[in-house]
Structure formats: C-alpha cells, structure tokens
Amino acid sequence: MTTPAIPTVLETAPMDPALAGFLAQAAAQGNPPLESLPPAIARQVYRELADTLGLPAPAIGKVKDISFPGPDGPLRLRAYSPDAAGPWPVLLYAHGGGFVIGDLETHDKVCRTLCHHSGMLVVAVDYRMAPEHPFPAAPDDVEAALRWVLANAAALGGDAGRIAVAGDSAGAQLALVASRRVNAKAVRALGLVYPVAQHPSQPSASYPENEGKFLTMGVMQWFMASYLGQQADADKHPDFALLDSGSLASLPATWVATMGHDPLRDEGHALALRVASAGVEVTHRHYPEAIHACIHFTAVSPVGLRVMTELAQWLRARV
Template sequence: MYSPDTTGPWPVLLYVHGGGFVIGDLETHDKVCRTLCNHAGMLVVAVDYRLAPEHPFPAATDDTEAALRWVLANAATWGGDAGRIAVAGDSAGAQLALVAARRVRSANVRALGLIYPVAQHPDESSASYRENGEGKFLTTGVVRWFMASYLGGRAEAVYHPDYALLGSAGLESLPATWVATMGHDPLRDEGHALAEELASAEVAMTHRHYPEAIHACIHFTAVSPIGLQVMTELAQWLREQV
C-alpha cells in the first residue's frame, strides 16, 4: 500500500501489474505505484496475484476480483474512502483490472485505467503485430509464450470473456474508462478496438494514443519522458473521476 503525504480519507486505486500473467510483481511496479500515488493523491493498493504457469487462468482473475472486493470492504481501515474506488493496470494487469471491475459491478468503483491492455490472443491477426512484433521490446514470440503459459493448453479459454475482451458482453456495466495505446506496440490495435467497443457500449471513454511510445514505456522514464507523461495524465484523469 502507498499512502499520499496528505490527510485522508483518500480515494483508493487498486493497481494491477503487467507481465503477461507470468512475470512482474510488487517490486517491478513499485515506482509505477509510487508515481501514481504522488500525482493522483490516492491510496494505492498493489495486487500480488498468482502467476502462470504454476497458476494458470483464471487464478490471476480470481485473485484480482478478490482484492477488489477486499478493498471495497476494508478501505476505511487504511484511511481510504470506500465510496471512491478506481482500478487500473498495465498490459496483462489492465486486462485483469477490467475483468475484475466487470465481475464486481460496484457503483463505488468510479474509474478504470487501462495502459496498453491485452484484449485478445496474439494469434488474432493485426497490423500492429505485423509492424511491431520484432525489435521493439515486446515481441510476438514472447507474447505467445506468455499466453500459452497463462492458458495452460486450454483451447477454449482463448475465447472466454474473462480472457478475450473484444466482442465480450458486459462492457456497458463498466465505469468511466481511460485507455492508453502506444504507436510501436504489438498490442496497439487491440487497444484501439477495445476503446471503440467501450465507446459503443456507451461507457464514458477517454482514449489517449502515444504514437512514439513502445510497450512498457512506463518503466523507462529515465530515458524517455513519455512513460512519465502516461502516468501523470492517467493520474490527472483519476483525480477528475474520483
């Protein structure tokens, strides 16, 4: 947990780290959570969900849902305001954040922040995979390995609505949503498509596209200002929502 240097009660952000459902943890995203806490003025709760391949789908989804329900029930204990909750994540964590918010369907969850979300299986053809699948940090081969590890050989899971977000039901139940996509990211097109589906479902949608950025840019703030820009713009949007 990360608390602001102000007097509470604070709005609460449940943050779900990325890493293809296989890697990543509380340490890899410590700086991300600190940055969002500082700029958004929110109590940030980071989720240490179970990872594949030891814990395949839907373990991570179940853990994220459980964490969100726990925050809703216990936020006041830690100086948070249970009536002002947001959920956010990056990459696989963004996918988990959306599914958890959709499963819980609480009016107290007021905002959803999705940074370069996973929305479909990498075998689904897209121009962004063809353009950016090699040499730009995240590769097609790595994504396929992540997803094979996460789905555990369950072919039917590829189309499960708790995995494949595009074309799935229940998007209209989501709170105001902010989606960030990166120009040099294999996941760019599925992020664009998800933003369009959310808008079509009449979700209050904000889509920010960063054409010069790569996947995982929020971790490379020492060499590029774009990652920090992504996080500060998300933080400002969260302030306005909660």
C-alpha cells in the same frame, strides 16, 4: 462529462529517439529471448529492467504490506499512502507482465508515481502467476482484491465510496475483468494502459508492424501458452477475449492508453471503441512515439512519465 470522440485512425509519429536508441542497444547485447528463459529467471530480468531504467520514485507518505485471504491462500497487497491528510480515494492497481512475470517490485516505482501525482491511496495486488497458476487464478485474485478493498478501504485511511481500478498490459485486462465482475457503484473509474485484449493467434496489423519493438510475437505466444495452458476455448472466454465476448456496458468511466510502436496498439484501440460503443464514457489517449512498457523507462524517455501523470490527473478528476 463530455469526452472527445475516439479517432478511427490513430496518429502516427517516429519512435521517440531515446527509446529507439535503447532498443538498438538492447538488440546489440544479444541477450537470449525472454521466452527461452525459465520463468524465475525471466521474472528477475524484468525486476532488474524496471529498477535500472526508471527514474527514482517520488516521495509519498508511507508504504505498507498487507496479507488477506485469497481464493487459494493468502495474497499480498502493498498500500501506498499519500503525504497528505485522508481519507483518500483508492486505486487498486494490477501489474503487467504477460500473466507470467511482474510483481510488486517491478511496479513499485509505477505505484509510487501514481500515488504522488493522483493523491490517491494506491493498493497493488500480487496476484498468482502462470504457468504455476494458470487462468483463471489471476482474474480470481484481482477480483478478490477489489472486493477486499471495497470492504476494508476505511481501515487503510481510504474512502470506500471512491474507488478506481487500473493496470498495464496483462494487468489492464485483469483490472477490466475485476471491475466487470464486481460491478460496484463505488468503483468510479477504470484505467487501462496498453491493454491485452485478444490472443496473439488473432494478430492485428500492429503486430507485424511493431515486431521486436520491446514486445515480440514469440514472447506473447509464450505468455499466453503459459497463462491459458491446454484449457479448451480459454482464449475465447469473456474474461480473456475482451474484443469478442462479454458485455462491457457495466464498466465505469474508462481511460485507455495506446502506444504507436506497440504490437498491442490496435487491440487497445479496438477495445476503447468497443467500450465506448457499449455506452461507457471513454477517454482514449494515444502516444504515437511510444513503445510497450514505456512506463518503466522513465530514465530513458519522458513519455512514460507523461502517461502515468495523465492517468493520475484523469483519475483525480473522476474519483
């Protein structure tokens, strides 16, 4: 399949006015920085944000919680089935949240939306979080979930020969790492929404340009310190430093979304170019008016729903 070349210079545009208004209103409230909160409180803030700023989720077939033996004890999955006859292609989804916040609830609407628009069985993984469980707990868990899905898709009504993996932000990094570790022919597609690809100690130009546009340098430093802890050279490990180490040639066809007003914009763009240079089929979609985490803000602006719909359409065509 032929895909358009990835531009070396990204399109620019003013921020979506509704998103700009949301950020101005949030700043005026004077809430404490997320990184100043205990992790449990920060997680609750994220849950409430995702719940209140997202449109009601579309109707799907059914939702089922599952437990399976993970690397260090039971792990939870949540399976979202389409309202149609199976067997369905399967999407394993890893939520974002900086490896510290985020869970099945923060991304429930996201997974329902992807299930509805793609017609796929979506399986969300509730991987272990930092700082309680630092690197490499999260990639180990997502890898285990992918192996479990490959072995058990049919029991859920899925097609074990048609698997995709996707995630947003930190979850996008975990989705890529799991796909690379497992390297199964049945994994046909990889979806990355504003991925984390390098440590904020090596900030690209999009960091200072977009400071405070939902993401800040302070919160990213907190996320990475919590995730990587005091482990020597963990920030250079191939399962973290996606731009600097580890082969990407084994990845399946990959879809990468970047947002114009996101500190992670340039590293996501660089990752798309690096995956393409490894010989992988890459589709890069840039949303110049959007901010990080916009897939949660569908009641504020339509751009987040467009991101999810276009990812779902691409997955449906690829898997």
